[in-house]
Amino acid sequence: MARIIAGVGSSHVPAIGAALDNGKTEEPYWKRVFSGFEKSKQWMAQAKPDVAIVVYNDHASAFSVEMIPTFALGCAAEFPPADEGWGPRPVPVVKGHPALAAHIAQSVILDEFDLTIVNKMEVDHGLTVPMNLLFGQPKDAWPCPVIPLAVNVVMYPPPTGHRCYMLGKAIRKAVESYPEDLNVVIFGTGGLSHQISGPRAGLINSKWDKSFLDNLTRDPKKLTRIPHIEYMREAGAEGIEMVMWLIMRGALDDKVDEVYRFYTVPASNTAVGHIILENRRKAAGKSRSAGKARAAGKSRQAAARKSTQRIASKGTR
Ligand code: DHB
Ligand code: FE
Numbered sequence: 001m002a003r004i005i006a007g008v009g010s011s012h013v014p015a016i017g018a019a020l021d022n023g024k025t026e027e028p029y030w031k032r033v034f035s036g037f038e039k040s041k042q043w044m045a046q047a048k049p050d051v052a053i054v055v056y057n058d059h060a061s062a063f064s065v066e067m068i069p070t071f072a073l074g075c076a077a078e079f080p081p082a083d084e085g086w087g088p089r090p091v092p093v094v095k096g097h098p099a100l101a102a103h104i105a106q107s108v109i110l111d112e113f114d115l116t117i118v119n120k121m122e123v124d125h126g127l128t129v130p131m132n133l134l135f136g137q138p139k140d141a142w143p144c145p146v147i148p149l150a151v152n153v154v155m156y157p158p159p160t161g162h163r164c165y166m167l168g169k170a171i172r173k174a175v176e177s178y179p180e181d182l183n184v185v186i187f188g189t190g191g192l193s194h195q196i197s198g199p200r201a202g203l204i205n206s207k208w209d210k211s212f213l214d215n216l217t218r219d220p221k222k223l224t225r226i227p228h229i230e231y232m233r234e235a236g237a238e239g240i241e242m243v244m245w246l247i248m249r250g251a252l253d254d255k256v257d258e259v260y261r262f263y264t265v266p267a268s269n270t271a272v273g274h275i276i277l278e279n280r281r282k283a284a285g286k287s288r289s290a291g292k293a294r295a296a297g298k299s300r301q302a303a304a305r306k307s308t309q310r311i312a313s314k315g316t317r
């Protein structure tokens with residue numbers, strides 16, 4: 001049986017990708033951001049998922065305003081990086097997992113979530129930046145196949161937080177009914193608070209962001225009741241990206257272990273948030289590393305929290 005071993009939340013700021021691609025990671029501004037993901041890369045290297053499901057939003061790269069699916073599941077064998085105006089990012093082509101993706105599509109659609117099935121799609125910074133933050137910068141290939149799930153948060157009306165959370169639960173059920181023994185990590189990307197244009201451009205609300213992260217771990221159901229207008233008012237127009245984190249959270253156990261958190265302000269226009277949540281149940285049978293990673297994660301937890309606080313207090317408004 002396949003199972004979801006952990007969820008990762010991460011901002012996907014495009015300038016982070018540009019900093020990586022242009023060799024700026026050692027500049028103090030960017031070092032502050034990248035240092036918050038060092039432990040995460042170690043965690044991921046130990047967890048060694050067989051597949052990653054990456055919930056992200058397309059920023060008018062694969063879908064134009066002519067057609068915007070609410071939930072689009074990538075079922076293709078590969079997803080090339082999109083040209084977002086400066087040529088495609090120099091990152092490996094993302095390899096898919098068509099068999100598991102087709103299984104998820106069937107299970108979730110028969111569970112009455114009307115996904116769009118996508119058999120050809122390019123992926124933008126929404127997906128590739130969190131991949132870099134967690135998997136580093138591999139030259140030739142990403143370490144595991146990826147199933148992209150693109151969510152509309154760019155044109156009104158995006159799905160509600162509750163719908164996203166319930167979709168996460170349906171995805172979990174789908175994964176757990178897949179016969180192969182696979183360890184799956186699910187990503188929720190985007191956010192945290194940011195507004196890119198208009199009179200409130202530059203808006204950051206650290207208090208609201210941190211409360212969102214607290215509740216993501218402890219009381220996600222509370223977050224499912226947040227209306228769109230509250231995301232807009234408190235976290236800025238683009239803060240609505242945070243509903244995607246609820247798909248990731250819905251796919252996890254009710255009670256999870258928060259093994260890592262990082263928060264810093266700003267990167268580009270955005271408050272950068274990052275969290276790693278582990279399911280308490282054991283990873284899939286063969287599970288050479290995930291259980292160990294979990295134990296290691298736990299023992300690292302206190303140290304990670306301390307360093308997170310230290311890093312966060314430097315960069316937080
Ligand atoms: C920025 C952040 C985003 O999430 C995005 O998709 C585009 C731009 C920014 O901070 O500039
Ligand atoms: Fe975005």
